Amino acid sequence: MKTGKQIIIILAISILAGLSANAINPKGVSLILDKNKYAPADTTKQKQIPDGFVNDPYDTATKKTNKNMLGYEGKKNREGFIEPENITVELAKNLFDRNALFIDARVKEEYDSSHVKNAINFPYEEFRNKGYNEKVEIMKRYNKDGIIVVYCKGDKCEMSIDLAYEIAKLGFNSVNIYKGGLKEWKAKGFPTQP
Amino acid sequence: MKEFFENKYFQIGLRVILGIIFIYASVGKLFRAEDFAKAILRYEFLPIYFVNIMAIIMPWVEFFTGTLLILGIFKKATSIIAMGSLVAFIIALSSAFARGLDISCGCFSLEETSSKGDIIYRIIQDIFMLIGAIIVFMFSEKKKIQEPESTEVIN
Numbered sequence: 599m600k601t602g603k604q605i606i607i608i609l610a611i612s613i614l615a616g617l618s619a620n621a622i623n624p625k626g627v628s629l630i631l632d633k634n635k636y637a638p639a640d641t642t643k644q645k646q647i648p649d650g651f652v653n654d655p656y657d658t659a660t661k662k663t664n665k666n667m668l669g670y671e672g673k674k675n676r677e678g679f680i681e682p683e684n685i686t687v688e689l690a691k692n693l694f695d696r697n698a699l700f701i702d703a704r705v706k707e708e709y710d711s712s713h714v715k716n717a718i719n720f721p722y723e724e725f726r727n728k729g730y731n732e733k734v735e736i737m738k739r740y741n742k743d744g745i746i747v748v749y750c751k752g753d754k755c756e757m758s759i760d761l762a763y764e765i766a767k768l769g770f771n772s773v774n775i776y777k778g779g780l781k782e783w784k785a786k787g788f789p790t791q792p
Numbered sequence: 793m794k795e796f797f798e799n800k801y802f803q804i805g806l807r808v809i810l811g812i813i814f815i816y817a818s819v820g821k822l823f824r825a826e827d828f829a830k831a832i833l834r835y836e837f838l839p840i841y842f843v844n845i846m847a848i849i850m851p852w853v854e855f856f857t858g859t860l861l862i863l864g865i866f867k868k869a870t871s872i873i874a875m876g877s878l879v880a881f882i883i884a885l886s887s888a889f890a891r892g893l894d895i896s897c898g899c900f901s902l903e904e905t906s907s908k909g910d911i912i913y914r915i916i917q918d919i920f921m922l923i924g925a926i927i928v929f930m931f932s933e934k935k936k937i938q939e940p941e942s943t944e945v946i947n
Contacts, residue, residue: 604869612856616849620825627825631844636833756830 635759639684639777645670647692653745655699658738666743666772682748682762682773690747690776691788698745701765702780703757714749714780715789722750722757725764737768747774752781797931807861807932810874810924814858821851834893837884853877861928871929878922885915 620626645668666672672680685693694700700717702709709719725733740746748762758775766773776783784790796802821828829847832838838846853873860870889911 601866601868601872604866605872608856608860608866608869608873609853612852613849615856616852619823619852620848623823623825625824625826627829627844627847629844629848631829631833631840633840636840756833 634681634684635763636756637684639686639689639775641686644686644689645683647689647696651696653693653697653699653741655697655741655744655746656739657741657744666745668745668772670772672771677767679767679769680771680773682759682766682775685747685774685776687776687778687782687786690749690774690778690783691786693745693747693774694788696745698747698774699740701746701748701761703748703750703755703761704780708751712780712784712790712792714783715791717749720761722761722764725761733764733768737765737770740770742769743771745772745774746770747776749776749779749783752777752779755779794931797927803928803932804864806924807864807867807928810921810928811858811860811862813921814854814861814874816858818851818854818858821847822855835884835888836891836893837887850877867932868929871925871932874925875922875929878918878925882915882918882922885911885918889915 647668651668675681694714700714702713702717702719703722704719705721705723706719709717709721713719720736725736728736746762746765748758748765750758750761755777758777758779762773762775780790825844825847828851829844832843832847833840854877857870857873857877860866861874
């Protein structure tokens with residue numbers, strides 16, 4: 599058999615095996631990457647925050663609706679959850695000033711060394727590996743209609759994106775991804791601790 | 793030198809080493825397309841539309857190439873695929889290094905963290921593998937000495 603044909607056979611078998619493995623894999627991916635998920639924040643599509651708005655991350659008495667605390671009604675995607683939005687550093691700071699819940703997706707050691715002031719820490723790898731009920735249990739103390747901002751070290755770090763999607767899938771209405779992360783936050787001189 | 797490269801046992805040894813490396817590189821990624829896609833994404837090299845397709849298929853190409861290299865089936869074809877893959881890896885790694893990207897290689901493990909020095913090490917490793925694949929391609933099948941066509945004498 600000619601070499602060219604052999605190459606085609608090997609590649610065809612690989613494609614078939616890859617597609618089959620992906621189809622039966624519960625953690626399989628779509629054939630085309632979700633472009634919006636990994637795109638940078640669109641500065642022209644940033645939320646407007648009403649004057650006087652103050653977020654309450656712990657107000658679990660709030661009735662669960664599709665509207666978040668800002669009054670925006672999110673549109674559920676095919677998987678039945680409201681997709682997180684990418685936000686700019688300006689909006690992140692604005693939401694920080696309005697008491698949004700900041701979640702740091704990095705590992706504990708990195709979080710302990712420095713993080714956005716008052717941010718809480720959900721290391722992505724640990725969170726991902728928890729069962730659904732455990733995730734619900736962890737998140738039940740937080741306001742589902744409240745504003746959440748997830749970040750990690752900087753724009754090359756996808757942990758913030760993945761953690762944001764994990765949280766959004768639990769029914770949280772306004773999960774935001776701040777891709778600039780701690781690197782940009784610090785460069786701007788915004789509050790960190792310790 | 794040519795005779796050494798054509799030596800049957802040298803060829804088998806080379807194919808087995810290359811095959812094992814290819815299989816080792818693939819097994820951790822076969823069922824982890826999501827994580828591998830992110831590793832590819834960090835290179836900022838492929839158009840975003842091809843990232844998932846590559847993450848789904850590439851580990852299986854590596855796996856079958858490695859297996860066939862070890863078994864000595866389709867030697868020319870597998871060595872061509874190996875050469876193509878390695879050239880692509882070298883270009884992607886060099887490009888990432890030149891742009892100063894602070895990325896994990898994603899070559900063998902999806903958990904590893906790497907520095908720029910580590911990327912150079914991977915590039916050198918891939919160059920050696922590429923040389924190995926070229927040797928398999930060029931010397932795996934000895935050229936048959938053409939026998940002169942039989943001439944019948946017609947009386």
